[in-house]
Amino acid sequence: MLVGVGLGPGDPELLTLRAVRLLREAAAVFVPGKLAYDLVQPYRPDAVVLKFPMTSDEDYIRRCLEENADRIAPQALDGLVVFGIIGDPNFYSTFSRLCEVIGEHYPEISFATEPGISSITAFASVANVPVAGGFLVSDGSGLESRIFMKVRRPAALAADLKERGYSEFVLVERMFLPEQQVYRGDDLPEESDYFSILFARRPHE
Missing domain, CATH: 3.40.1010.10 (Tetrapyrrole methylase, N-terminal domain)
Known part of the structure; x- marks a missing residue:
């Protein structure tokens, strides 16, 4: 391995x-x-x-x-x-x-x-810049992926993103905790834990 x-x-x-x-x-x-x-x-x-x-x-x-x-x-x-x-x-x-x-x-x-x-994340500590709300990270290439934190209604969010061309979804709830759950594709729950992250990606254009 x-x-x-x-x-x-x-x-x-x-x-x-x-x-x-x-x-x-x-x-x-x-x-x-x-x-x-x-x-x-x-x-x-x-x-x-x-x-x-x-x-x-x-x-x-x-x-x-x-x-x-x-x-x-x-x-x-x-x-x-x-x-x-x-x-x-x-x-x-x-x-x-x-x-x-x-x-x-x-x-x-x-x-x-x-x-x-x-x-x-290290940048925020070094520069003493607290980050809240949405923000954009890019290496200069196309913006194909999005990450959403604290997702309470993942299935509804994924449905909305599909209309904007996103086709790949991964939801992680309570990561690294004993009750961690990972959902992929269309198998997303209607409601999710406060400690959750949804990853969405659309095909490279």
Whole structure:
């Protein structure tokens, strides 16, 4: 199994307890650069630094992803492998692209992620900017996804979003609590808990 572990925004004190545990338990640890290595080094000085170029050359990026996939896969086939990444592995990260390539060549490998403190939430603390109400986050590309918090009537909200072109829905209630529930697609309840998040995505245009 390959687990993408968020290492937070760069401060070693902002690693989660779960991140530290997984780093210690893993058969092997890989990271995409020196900053990530410096964060995991106290727990895994044997971590392997892989090359992930910052370039717009998609062919070169693809070759590097395939080379990295071939280095990671043999160990992920036999045990727990951690890929430590700055921020959160599901927000604008290299990990999802890496999983796509590994999945193409090594479909027997399973994937999971563990959250880290992202730059989006860390920014508010550093800048002392409290955030309330709706806000927009973008990497400059199209706005295909929306996240709604405190969703009390998820089925009705999803129906409204369908009329605006959204077709993929995921609702999570009381996440990381014992009674956590995850609903997908059209299987959304009429009413939901206060501690709930609805993710909606429409096809890329």
